[in-house]
Each structure stands twice: as structure tokens, then as C-alpha cells.
């Protein structure tokens with residue numbers, strides 16, 4: 001069915017749930033570890049919840065529909081999804097990873113994947129020539145766009161072309177824009193990652209992760225790793241994320257509207273040196289983001305005049321919590337240098353611009369006048 005994305009967020013590809021005699025409108029939570037078989041050699045299609053569970057399956061169908069994938073897999077967290085993904089590679093393989101990535105992905109690469117014989121080159125995929133870094137053993141390009149926290153925008157179509165030419169996988173972590181604003185598989189990516197904890201769940205209450213794939217072969221390989229290593233999402237958490245996704249479009253729109261208003265305020269705030277947000281007209285990020293996404297999202301980063309000023313703002317907001325994470329209805333203020341990027345080496349942090357004067361805001365759906373008033377008083381109080 002060719003439903004609009006708002007409808008797909010509620011009904012997936014249009015299959016109303018009809019396997020339940022009660023007609024329940026909300027998809028049931030199948031809180032069961034195992035399923036009885038009618039007889040030897042026959043199965044209902046469900047054997048054991050590590051492999052299949054109806055609630056998780058429903059969620060996976062919705063996410064696959066939103067991202068235009070042929071399959072989606074739901075994991076206990078974004079990092080669990082990425083850890084399974086990296087099992088596609090063998091000792092001796094080489095991966096090109098963008099220079100500005102979620103700190104947890106960097107920690108996984110540096111402390112776990114490298115130990116297992118996978119080599120990485122960190123390349124600024126928004127600027128540098130990526131092709132110059134491709135080796136005989138290169139297997140994949142791994143990017144996020146916009147990047148975290150510096151909000152660089154990477155040309156997904158260009159990365160897909162390079163990947164195709166050299167027979168590499170293009171992997172895109174699409175957490176920041178969500179499929180509501182950006183669908184990397186339609187631009188040529190092979191695998192999309194989500195931290196479902198963020199916009200998909202949307203309420204800062206549940207951890208989840210997704211891999212969405214463009215081919216049957218990738219689906220089979222990754223499902224084998226998932227069932228073997230066992231990090232599939234629980235039925236109850238699957239249901240919470242299903243519920244969150246139903247309001248994804250209106251949350252994304254409202255949060256973006258708030259973010260744009262906050263960007264304007266921050267640009268006029270004298271203690272702010274620079275605001276990083278792809279929706280600022282006249283920047284190259286703006287044009288590129290417009291060419292591959294239908295929105296700019298509600299993540300923004302800003303640089304203040306000094307480290308002391310950053311610490312003061314973090315301490316003095318009253319409404320906005322100082323907390324890690326993003327993508328929920330609550331606006332959160334993050335200090336990347338000591339939080340999300342604490343495990344990135346100082347040298348890498350400074351090189352990518354994540355200094356101790358950088359603050360990151362995940363804008364939620366509160367009244368924007370309250371958010372701006374809170375930031376204003378935090379800047380003014382001594």
C-alpha cells in the first residue's frame with residue numbers, strides 16, 4: 001500500500017492486526033518466551049522469542065516500511081544493533097568511518113572491533129576525499145548525517161556512488177533525522193541504523209535499536225547473527241516503541257519548529273560564538289540537507305565564549321535537564337566533552353571541534369517560550 005508516512009507510523013504497510021479474535025486496536029504484547037508447536041515438524045511460525053515474537057515483528061514491519069527497507073531488526077539498544085552489524089566483518093577487513101560519530105560507536109570500534117582484527121580509518125566524509133582511503137580490504141563506509149555533535153551534513157548519494165563503485169557497504173546511522181525526515185536507503189545506502197531510544201521511541205523512557213536493510217542477503221546474514229547472539233528487543237519494549245512511533249511525525253514537526261526558534265535566539269545571544277544547525281539558510285549544510293532530507297531536525301550545537309560559561313549554563317538551567325540522550329519530548333542539554341564523547345581521545349575531540357565550549361541541545365516539544373526563557377536566565381545568572 002502506498003500510504004503516507006503519518007499513516008505508516010500507525011499502521012505500517014496497512015496490515016490491520018487480524019490474528020487476534022478480540023479485535024484489539026492496539027497491537028497486543030506477546031509476553032511469552034516460547035511457543036507451543038501443533039506437532040513434530042510443524043510450527044505456528046513462532047518458536048522462541050529470541051528468534052521471533054509477534055509484537056517485535058509488528059514493530060519491525062513498521063520500521064521497515066518507514067525506511068523503505070526489505071527488513072528491519074529490533075535490538076535492545078542502538079549499540080546492540082551496531083555490535084551485531086560489525087559481526088558482518090572479519091579479521092583483516094577495513095572500514096572507513098566518518099570522523100564525527102556518536103561516541104559509543106567510536107568506543108565499540110576502538111576497544112572491541114579493533115581487538116578482533118578490524119581496522120578503521122576515520123575520515124571527514126563531509127570534506128576529504130573518501131576514495132583516497134579505500135584499500136583492497138575495505139568493506140564499508142560508516143556515516144551519520146547530520147553528524148553528532150558538530151552537525152556536518154554528508155552527501156549520502158555521493159557516498160552511495162563511491163560505495164557502489166568499490167563494492168563496499170554504505171552504512172548510515174539515521175538516528176538524528178529519523179525516517180520522517182530522511183530515508184537513506186532510497187538514496188543508495190545498504191544498511192540504516194537507529195538508536196530507537198531517541199526519536200522513534202520519543203519519550204526518553206525505553207532503550208531500543210534497529211538495523212534496516214536493502215537486500216535479502218543482508219537480512220539473512222544479520223538475522224543469523226541476531227538469533228545467535230541474542231540481543232533482540234523484548235515484547236514490552238517493542239510495544240512502547242510502537243506506541244512512540246505513532247506520534248513521530250507530529251513530534252518531529254513540533255520539535256523542529258522549536259529548534260528553529262531557539263537557533264534564532266542563540267544567534268542573538270552575546271555569549272554564544274556560533275550555532276551549528278543544518279537549517280541555517282545560506283550555509284552549505286542547508287543546501288545539502290535540503291537535497292536529501294525533508295527537514296533539518298531538532299538537534300543543535302552551540303559554542304559559548306568560555307568553558308566557564310558552558311559550565312554555568314549547564315548548572316543554571318531550571319527547566320531543561322542536563323542529561324545525555326536526545327530525541328524525546330523533553331528538551332535535554334548535553335556536554336559532549338565529558339558525556340557522549342568522553343571516550344573519544346582528546347586529540348580527536350579537538351580535531352573535530354568538540355571543545356569544552358561546545359554544548360548540544362536536543363529540542364523537545366515543550367512551549368518554546370519557556371525553553372528560551374530558561375536558557376536566557378541560565379546565561380544571565382552569575
Ligand SMILES: *Cc1c(COP(=O)(O)O)cnc(C)c1O
Nearest residue numbers: 077078079102173175195197208
Ligand atoms: C544514542 C545513539 C546511539 C546508541 O544508541 P543506544 O540506544 O543509546 O544504544 C547510536 N547512534 C547515535 C547517533 C545515537 O545518538
